[in-house]
Amino acid sequence: MKTVSEVRSHGGTQGVYTHRSAETGTEMTFSVFVPDHGDGEKLPVVWYLSGLTCTHANVTEKGEFREACADFGLIFVAPDTSPRGEGVPDDAEGAYDFGLGAGFYVDATQAPFDKNYRMRSYLEEELPALIGDHFPADISRQSIMGHSMGGHGALTMGLRNPERFKAISAFSPIVSPLNCPWGHKALGSYIGNDQSAWREYDACALIEDGARVPDILVDQGTADNFLEGQLKPELLQAACAKVGQSLTLRMQEGYDHSYYFISSFMPDQLAWHAERLAQ
Template sequence: MELIQHNRCFDGEQRIYAFNSRVLKGQTKFGIFLPPQALRGQACPVLLYLAGLTCTEETFSIKAHAQRLATQLGLILISPDTSPRGEQVAPGDSWDIGQGAGFYINATQAPWAEHYQMESFIADELYDLVIQNFPVQADAVGIFGHSMGGHGALTLAFKYPEKFKSVSAFAPICAPSQCPWGEKAFASYLGEDRNEWLKHDATALIQEKGALFPEILIDQGLKDQFYAQLNPALFKQACAQVGQSLTLREHEAYDHGYYFIQSFIDDHLQFHAVQLEA
């Protein structure tokens, strides 16, 4: 693991590391914000943020404006890249498939299966690397994300509740098996068997697994230009059916971008801080 960038930020440090991933079969990068408590060696809760389509390991750290409150709350923030990268990796032929669009699943179809193993990368390899190399409270790990990353956060939380203690999302793709983004990605990465798709669909997963978390927080803008892709009402209905407590906040005039995330990031950090202390 190589430290390739570090910047002082609110008395903590924003860093980028690169390492050769055995899961992705190539070099990958991730961002990490270490609050001053962690720099002093104090074990801290950790939040894993999954970004959306076209984003990188830097997008969240630059655009979300989360470090100030993370310092106050003593939270470590992790932001991986959104897909494998490199000349040897299948690039895709559009912005919503291929590099920058890994969808946080393990691909089973050629040419994607060779490198696009983002579920195992996040839930196993990166998860273990962070716990082993940084002052992390191993029993206080939360996950959240935006759009494609919101889909990833919800699905990974319900697949690995023993690893993630809290979960939230900004404008997540709640039912990818029922929207064009998800249908395109799942057909490419997983093939045409829709039963396989449901294993990576947050709405279907919650119906299968039931209530697993004390609370889920979702923020959604009502001027979101991609609202038709997101289906928050389906997720809300599924939560109600199984008794999963959900706070779904819908905001007039907010769109899909990072100005929306900046507006409510503090609420998410505070939400996770409370959940991770419980």
């Protein structure tokens, strides 16, 4: 692991780091905020997964999470959204919603993407081990959150790994790739045309198939221009209601899809995570 930068902020250290990933076969960049802590103290970890076109930098620079993380004693980890580098395949037309910056947090099975696009295994196995080895992280206390495509990643990863994550939340998540254009393009190309194989990457399908967690928190802006065509939070609401899965869905009046929205509710979501990570 190499240190790109470390700066003092809000009574802690904000760092950016790179390492060579065995899963993706590429250099991967991620950021970590570590609040001040006592010698030998281990802190709970909040994972944040970003959306389409983003890198680790978007939330690191605009998410306004550090003050809350310092107050609650939370390590905040922000990975990249896809592999990058020479030879990594991209969308043939350079579109924003597939390929570089759009890994959808899956392990691709279709060539040529299956060699590098292994974001699921990278985040479920490889990067957590690195965080545990190099930072004062209490790996027994982890939670996960994300935005848009990253909200999809947080929901599906959390539902697949309830023993690992004590809390799951999302901003404007893609709740059902089976039922939106972004999902059809990404999963069709990464996973193939058999939609039964998509279910492990669809939060609504996972809940229908028996996945359960104590609670899910979602904040969604009512002025989000992707609300009706891509995000469809009512599908998650219906899936949870049908089986009794606890969901707190907060429709935030007038907010859009941007980091102005995310940063407005980031401290509140982190307080929600901190309460559950303390249990």
